Amino acid sequence: MNARTELPTGTDLLAEIDRLRRERNAVILGHYYQKPEIQDLADFVGDSLDLSRKAAATDADVIAFCGVRFMAETAKILSPDKTVILPDMDAGCSLEDSCPPEQFAAFRAQHPDHIALTYINCSTEVKALSDIIVTSSSAEKILSQLPADQKVIFGPDRNLGGYLMRKTGRDMLLWPGVCIVHEAFSETELLKLKAQHPGAPVAAHPECPAIILDHADYVGSTSGILDYAKAMAGDTLIVATEPHIIHQMEKAVPEKTFIGAPGADGNCNCNICPYMALNTLEKLYVALRDLSPRIEIEEGLRQRAKVSLDRMLAMASGTVGLGDLGPLRAN
Numbered sequence: 001m002n003a004r005t006e007l008p009t010g011t012d013l014l015a016e017i018d019r020l021r022r023e024r025n026a027v028i029l030g031h032y033y034q035k036p037e038i039q040d041l042a043d044f045v046g047d048s049l050d051l052s053r054k055a056a057a058t059d060a061d062v063i064a065f066c067g068v069r070f071m072a073e074t075a076k077i078l079s080p081d082k083t084v085i086l087p088d089m090d091a092g093c094s095l096e097d098s099c100p101p102e103q104f105a106a107f108r109a110q111h112p113d114h115i116a117l118t119y120i121n122c123s124t125e126v127k128a129l130s131d132i133i134v135t136s137s138s139a140e141k142i143l144s145q146l147p148a149d150q151k152v153i154f155g156p157d158r159n160l161g162g163y164l165m166r167k168t169g170r171d172m173l174l175w176p177g178v179c180i181v182h183e184a185f186s187e188t189e190l191l192k193l194k195a196q197h198p199g200a201p202v203a204a205h206p207e208c209p210a211i212i213l214d215h216a217d218y219v220g221s222t223s224g225i226l227d228y229a230k231a232m233a234g235d236t237l238i239v240a241t242e243p244h245i246i247h248q249m250e251k252a253v254p255e256k257t258f259i260g261a262p263g264a265d266g267n268c269n270c271n272i273c274p275y276m277a278l279n280t281l282e283k284l285y286v287a288l289r290d291l292s293p294r295i296e297i298e299e300g301l302r303q304r305a306k307v308s309l310d311r312m313l314a315m316a317s318g319t320v321g322l323g324d325l326g327p328l329r330a331n
């Protein structure tokens, strides 16, 4: 025991987390952007929606979500009967912060002929105000199913929205939010890195600004980048997303080399998500012990948010068209 905090340490801490996991009948989810020691003890490691869906399919009573708050809220939306805990309730997201629900509602009211296609990186309240939620992997497919003359608001990530506009040729009204992590990559430093590793492809997340994406050989979700890393023919990849994903790449293909794209001074930690970094093994232990901090969502709000999430799941599966989904909020 650590006398100051009265928490177990070292291997005792790992053993205690394991004991609590069993006693609580808990499933531990680790996002790709979590520290390696959290990824390594998680029952599932992945992207946010994928994790929430996997947890919903288990018979666990408790979901311990090692990620950020909007992800844990998504898990609660899909699993209302499970207890959902988040090791640190301050683990927010700059995209969520950029889009306060009351401002988003006012923006929607100014554009009554637009539907709202909203990136999953937002609060439950904004999900409830949206028509269809998208992820970085499903956005293009869902956008392609909307009638060409349908006007669209896309938020909160202007970089993902701009990427979709360039890729599809479709105009959208963009909410001006950014991910502070992906916004921090430096084109100058990236070009220097490319010069040092000639022939190494660049894989980038679409939350990066266009000036970075223009140098990417592959653009996709974090899972997509991981798949690209496994499948690519070369032996070195430059990775322009949160660098903790590299842990999974090194586990999957240890013979390859993965280099995180640099931030502004070429040597900063500005591409490590400060919100994700708030979660620690100690906080996970306390959360499992106390079943707190706990995600609670008022039932009416949860159901309204679930409508827009369910639309995404139906449209992403490709088996349901927009016309089968009931009236959108703009209509």
Ligand code: SF4
Pocket: 033, 068, 092, 093, 094, 095, 121, 179, 180, 181, 182, 242, 273, 274, 275, 276
């Ligand atoms: S990496 Fe960016 S989008 Fe993801 S949680 Fe951190 S701030 Fe939000």
